[in-house]
Amino acid sequence: MKLHLKIKRFNPEIDKKPYWGEYDIEVDEMDRVLDALQEVKWTVDGTLALRRSCAHGICGSDAMRINGRNRLACKCLIKDEIKNGQITVEPILGLKVQKDMIVDMEPFFAHYRSVLPFLVNKDPLPENGRERLQTIADRERFDDTTKCILCACCTTSCPSFWARGEYVGPAAIVQAHRFIFDSRDQAAQERLEVLSEVDGVWRCRTVFNCTDACPRGIEVTKAIGEVKAALRTGIIA
Ligand code: SF4
Ligand code: F3S
Ligand code: FES
Numbered sequence: 001m002k003l004h005l006k007i008k009r010f011n012p013e014i015d016k017k018p019y020w021g022e023y024d025i026e027v028d029e030m031d032r033v034l035d036a037l038q039e040v041k042w043t044v045d046g047t048l049a050l051r052r053s054c055a056h057g058i059c060g061s062d063a064m065r066i067n068g069r070n071r072l073a074c075k076c077l078i079k080d081e082i083k084n085g086q087i088t089v090e091p092i093l094g095l096k097v098q099k100d101m102i103v104d105m106e107p108f109f110a111h112y113r114s115v116l117p118f119l120v121n122k123d124p125l126p127e128n129g130r131e132r133l134q135t136i137a138d139r140e141r142f143d144d145t146t147k148c149i150l151c152a153c154c155t156t157s158c159p160s161f162w163a164r165g166e167y168v169g170p171a172a173i174v175q176a177h178r179f180i181f182d183s184r185d186q187a188a189q190e191r192l193e194v195l196s197e198v199d200g201v202w203r204c205r206t207v208f209n210c211t212d213a214c215p216r217g218i219e220v221t222k223a224i225g226e227v228k229a230a231l232r233t234g235i236i237a
Contacts, residue, residue: 008090029079050101060151065090070153070213092156115176120187138183145178147216154210167203170210
């Protein structure tokens with residue numbers, strides 16, 4: 001089938017402002033949007049810049065706005081996205097465009113680092129010397145937020161983040177949630193202090209764009225609500 005692909009192009013080294021690149025290519029309806037972008041890059045215009053690695057929804061590197069919604073290009077089938085023979089593709093919002101689909105991810109990862117996204121436990125290792133055991137229920141408590149692949153679809157779909165890039169953003173809160181509710185961890189209070197600051201969880205206005213955008217199906221807004229509740233009540237349960 002024929003596809004008219006509109007791609008927002010911008011190379012700050014030579015372009016004064018972004019413009020729409022328009023490409024007519026042959027695709028299979030079961031191809032992914034990533035396949036179409038690669039077809040353009042490999043056969044029409046090799047200067048098109050985008051990130052991708054696994055091509056199977058695991059690495060999180062090809063987040064972009066597809067028909068106005070944040071998605072992973074490798075998880076979107078052409079048949080589900082095409083409208084009147086056309087698909088539009090733009091870079092995610094709220095982060096500086098370096099070239100075409102490639103944005104500067106450093107502010108996103110700075111927010112991620114700010115919530116201590118690793119297990120903290122200063123107790124000596126258990127007798128068996130291997131594992132800190134927990135019950136199935138304790139493990140289940142934070143299971144949903146372990147699925148995050150740090151793609152930034154959530155944070156860059158959030159109006160609060162667009163308005164103020166200092167907002168820590170839903171992805172960092174999801175990562176904090178993953179450790180705050182882990183019975184083996186001992187740094188929940190430090191993370192909650194970061195998240196109680198002016199650019200922490202209270203910037204979330206419960207818009208739900210993040211939940212809609214998450215390619216892993218994580219209940220992002222629910223996780224944010226649980227962190228807010230822990231801050232309000234002082235109870236981590
Ligand atoms: Fe991506 Fe979902 Fe993680 Fe956000 S919570 S970074 S949308 S995987
Ligand atoms: Fe933004 Fe999600 Fe909250 S879109 S406002 S972080 S519910
Ligand atoms: Fe890895 Fe899409 S290329 S998630």
